[in-house]
Amino acid sequence: MSEWEEASPSVIHIAEQLIEKYHPWLRDARIGFVFRDEAQQSLGRLILAQAQKVTAKLQVYLEFDFLIWVSKEDxxxxxxxxxxxxxxxxxxxxxxxxxxxxTWAIRPHDVQEFWQIIERHGLWSSDLHNGREAMERAIQAELPLGQVKRAGKVASVSLKNIGDWGSLHDDLLEEARRFAEEEGEITVTKLQRKFKIAYSRASSLLNLIQTVASEPGE
Ligand SMILES: [Zn+2]
Structure with a gap:
């Protein structure tokens, strides 16, 4: 399992600068950063960081709107x-x-495509063509900055809360969530069998599926 630590001040500093420059609407957001010991492996890809929305239930422990973990090693x-x-x-x-x-939300990538397809067929779909523009119009560009209150903060998740965060995280969560959607009804036993994991981990996974917001952004 991954180890979690407080993110270094360099992370916070860069995030604050980027928010001022490119994401002014996030001045209202409470964004917590945390270091993970190393990148996450997922189907042969390395995930160096991941943003996640903090659900209302989790805000009891973690007073943030978003949590972003970053691979410390990288x-x-x-x-x-x-x-x-x-x-x-x-x-x-x-x-x-x-x-x-x-409400705060995790936005998916504008473009989801294989390099080979773009190379062979160019920007063949309207998604590729208009996706970006449409998305920006729909979500951010119209947000009047006058309404941004600067009520947010960018901070490292404190040592005190890192344990809570760690217990709310499992690398199998996304796969397990997909499995649960396919299955319709999900039980600890089904999770145990599918992922070949112990009862305790399966039971905490089931709990996570029911509490943690879906669709993290990698
Ligand atoms: Zn991403």
Whole structure:
């Protein structure tokens, strides 16, 4: 299982600068950063960071609207300054306010496509063509900045709360959630069998499926 730590001040500093420059609507958001010891492996890909919405239930322990974890190993040892900035900018792009419901949400990627397809067929779909524009119009561009109250904060999740965060996280969560959707009805035993895990982990996974907001942004 992954180890969690307080994120370093360099993460907070870069995030604050990026919010002022490119994501001013996030001045109202409470964003917590946490270090994970290393990147997450997912189907052969490395995930260096992940943004997640904090649900109302979880806000009891974690007074944030979003939590973003960053791989400490990559942040401290592998990424250049420019890459660090791109990584945090990317995660912040996942964090938006929905204008229709006035709630914070995780926005999916504008473009989901294989390199080979773009190479062979160009921007063949309307998604690829208009996706970005449509998305920005719908979500952020119309948010009048006059309404931004600057009530938010960017902070490292405190040591005191990191344990709570750790207990709310499981690398199998997304897969388990998909499995639960396919199955319709999900039980601890089904999870145990599917993922070959012990009862205690399956039972805490089931609890997570029911509490933690879906669709984290990688
Ligand atoms: Zn992403």
């Amino acid at each position: 942040w401290e040892g592998k990424l250049t300054d420019a890459q660090r900035e791109a990584l945090i900018d990317h995660e912040l792009c996942h964090c938006v306010k929905r204008l229709d419901t006035d």
